[in-house]
Amino acid sequence: MRCMVVSSTHPDAASDAAQHPVTALHGIEKTYYKPDGSVAVAALASVDVVIQRGEYLAIMGPSGSGKSTLMNILGCLDRPTAGEYFLDGIDVASMDDETLSRIRGKKIGFVFQAFNLIPQLTLEENIEVPLLYQGIRKPGRRAAAREMLERVDLSDRLDHRPSELSGGQQQRAAIARALVNDPVILFADEPTGNLDSKTGRDILKLFEELHAGGMTIAVVTHDEAISERCERIIRLRDGRIETDERLRPTRPSRRPAGADGDR
Ligand SMILES: Nc1ncnc2c1ncn2[C@@H]1O[C@H](COP(=O)(O)OP(=O)(O)OP(=O)(O)O)[C@@H](O)[C@H]1O
Ligand SMILES: [Mg+2]
Numbered sequence: 001m002r003c004m005v006v007s008s009t010h011p012d013a014a015s016d017a018a019q020h021p022v023t024a025l026h027g028i029e030k031t032y033y034k035p036d037g038s039v040a041v042a043a044l045a046s047v048d049v050v051i052q053r054g055e056y057l058a059i060m061g062p063s064g065s066g067k068s069t070l071m072n073i074l075g076c077l078d079r080p081t082a083g084e085y086f087l088d089g090i091d092v093a094s095m096d097d098e099t100l101s102r103i104r105g106k107k108i109g110f111v112f113q114a115f116n117l118i119p120q121l122t123l124e125e126n127i128e129v130p131l132l133y134q135g136i137r138k139p140g141r142r143a144a145a146r147e148m149l150e151r152v153d154l155s156d157r158l159d160h161r162p163s164e165l166s167g168g169q170q171q172r173a174a175i176a177r178a179l180v181n182d183p184v185i186l187f188a189d190e191p192t193g194n195l196d197s198k199t200g201r202d203i204l205k206l207f208e209e210l211h212a213g214g215m216t217i218a219v220v221t222h223d224e225a226i227s228e229r230c231e232r233i234i235r236l237r238d239g240r241i242e243t244d245e246r247l248r249p250t251r252p253s254r255r256p257a258g259a260d261g262d263r
């Protein structure tokens with residue numbers, strides 16, 4: 001995949017990038033408090049997760065076990081109450097909000113169950129949004145958006161609004177939007193939850209193609225058909241990791257280490 005933001009990296013940077021995991025969480029806790037300060041829910045406790053470059057893993061567990069909470073922390077959409085988080089070697093736990101959102105925009109792609117496309121914008125404009133935040137000018141944005149829409153087989157829908165598309169097409173567009181910044185990892189929270197099984201399988205196939213191209217992917221799912229095809233399954237129960245099982249070795253990443261742009 002093309003790298004949108006190319007920085008001149010020191011030769012040592014490539015070996016540095018190869019040495020650190022894509023994400024390393026240690027001792028993560030997330031506690032929700034009531035307005036009076038009393039504890040409402042301990043959603044995550046003592047969670048350690050290390051994801052290596054090129055992995056394809058599933059996060060599973062019963063409803064309420066903390067999957068979305070963990071995914072939102074991994075995706076820097078939410079902060080833990082306690083614990084350490086290194087994203088691509090960068091300490092993001094102590095970062096101010098502005099720096100965190102800049103890092104998130106460069107390094108993370110996120111796909112939601114409900115697609116979350118902007119209804120007023122065309123597909124092409126939707127895909128351009130992350131690039132707009134990175135300060136990329138219109139011609140570059142348009143070219144990148146078109147290339148991504150071609151990759152997800154939606155080139156004939158550039159000018160359509162999300163409401164004019166099927167659920168599967170909307171999710172493919174959402175995946176294009178998540179990838180347009182060439183993130184180091186793609187997170188997906190129940191990406192097939194709103195789709196029929198055939199359309200869900202198409203999305204699964206797309207993930208597998210992306211993974212074969214070297215993308216690191218973590219997906220929250222209730223669907224055993226997805227998790228069986230991953231390399232690793234983390235199962236949560238009551239906010240804790242119950243099991244962390246490796247089904248097969250991680251496919252060697254074809255993505256060059258250190259090709260992640262500005263760090
Ligand atoms: N904003 C919040 N305030 C208080 N409690 C919350 C909040 N968000 C989540 N929780 C609680 O934290 C726990 C974990 O929720 P989470 O959404 O992570 O579960 P999940 O595993 O994703 O479930 P599902 O499979 O239903 O999506 C639940 O008990 C939930 O009620
Ligand atoms: Mg959830």
